[in-house]
Amino acid sequence: MVSRRMPPAADPTRPPSDVPITITLDGTPYTGTAGQTLAGVLLGAGRLSWRTSPGGASRGVFCGIGVCFDCIATVNDACDVRLCQRRAVDGDRVVSQGLDAPLPLRSAGTRPAHGVADV
Amino acid sequence: MSDVLVIGAGPAGLHAASRALDAGAEVTVLDAHDLVGGQFWRHLPDDRAAADEAQLHHGWKSFQQLRVRLEEHPRCRVLTGTEVWAIEPEEHGAAARVHALSGPSGALRREEVLLTPERLVLATGAHDRVLPFPGWDLPGVFSAGAAQALAKAERVAVGERVLVAGAGPFLLATAASLIATGATVVGVHEAAGPSALCRGWLSRPWELASSARKLTELAAYVTGHLRHRIPYVAGSAVIAAEGNGRVESVRVTRLDRDWRPVARTERDIAVDAVAVSHGFTPRLELAIAAGCAITADRFVAVDARQATTVPGVYAAGELTGIGGMALSAVEGAIAGLEAAGGVIPRQLLAERARQRAFAIRLERAHGIRPGWTDWLCDDTTICRCEDVPFGALSLTEGATQSLRAAKLSTRAGLGSCQGRTCGRTVEEILRQSPGLLGTTTTDQRPIAAPVRLGEFARE
Ligand SMILES: Cc1cc2nc3c(=O)[nH]c(=O)nc-3n(C[C@H](O)[C@H](O)[C@H](O)COP(=O)(O)OP(=O)(O)OC[C@H]3O[C@@H](n4cnc5c(N)ncnc54)[C@H](O)[C@@H]3O)c2cc1C
């Protein structure tokens, strides 16, 4: 009853068989296949959300094309990475972000500047 | 020999690049995504390419030919994974100064790319416009484009029982991809009513017959639906999504011709995902930053040769109007030829006219009608980034005089997406109340993509 990746053997488009890769989200391992985005690995494994909005709501993928920023998380210590735009590499460490989540590297040096630009 | 930079490698950008090569130019085409193809030909990466991927695409063979041509052409440079974050107008001979960063999305260290082309073709496309409804921010609600991108480029179905809703023929494409990815589509709910559909699609059939390619595409979707017996409900919308921590059911209702919910027609349908799209919003920020004039209906203004109001800058594809792949492709071809100083064949102009007629039908049949705000409740989230509810925006009516003031007092549109997702909705809500003065829009974004302060500091 969730999002999932089609197994290659059942896929009418006949993709090659899997080359498994494993990433972690807050320490929990998720396995996908090489060539997926981080969001693709998580959704493909049935994980729908990973971020907490300022009001406490759960967020995952919404636009899927890098526009909405719902899917951001910290990847290998860099914060605010759009998981739908980032190819997964075996061993990637994803840490969820939100008001209460730890913010490992939110120093001026790594914080994207776009938020300030609009006002 | 002129040098032409094309930003965006979707149908418009790829055709622009190819035609500019035909006309003898030195061409660079760049795209933020690490694969070319844009939204229409979003596909699996090479090391995971499927033997029969063509099943998921229209025009797959011509896409492959275009792609190989550009990748192998000695006068062409294809820069993927290269995101433009700013454009400045340029005075000394170049069309603009284009600042980009190249490397994995969001990585701490990306490579700076600065380009000052003689001619610039903007082909940055569009993103889905999703009208909010109660529960649209629950996990399991996706834009139809996301469902499409995940199906085509990941082979991931967003759910097992999926309802597709919104407006436009794109819903049919999404349903078809979901089925090809193993999902069950429980229904396609089109907001436009039967009479709007008839007016848009059945009037002047001789005009439609000339966009044969489009018709075959639609016919393929429709027969696919029949085969899978998917209910297609015209004049219907999802007005709420409910569930405990994720979508478990949606409430659908009939709409009147202005998209107002009709009382006592509601029913609940059990689903585990919803894919929603009410149309598309052009990605205007780079064009605005380059100084291009924008039309009253909020597209980049272009003349018959796809030239913008800035000398040396052209625009093509969904930036100049929403009409699907074929219109994007032909506009791209014209822009590419013109940018490279080539001669534009009459057939291309005729093809563009045919496709534009199709786009007008699309808007007439499926364009957003004002009654939809009736399905909002005070606590319905409008701005997903900052969790601003509808109630907060309607309260600002008397107190605020401008969009800017409303944004500052509620924070709507000031979150990470810079108002891309909610901007036009916020404008529409404020415009429906008499308090809003001023003509500012939410389209200006001087920084078009996130840049880390560290990346600035290295300059
Ligand atoms: C998610 C999504 C899926 C879609 N799928 C379909 C479909 O299956 N069938 C259909 O008929 N229509 C689909 N559409 C509609 C689609 O937009 C058009 O059919 C067609 O792709 C438009 O072509 P284009 O060349 O104008 O723009 P696009 O195809 O959108 O190409 C624009 C390109 O510009 C790039 N870009 C944007 N900003 C920047 C920047 N700052 N720096 C670098 N690059 C940038 C983008 O990465 C993108 O690749 C989809 C739309 C969306 C949003």
Ligand code: FES
């Ligand atoms: S889902 Fe919208 S940016 Fe990733």
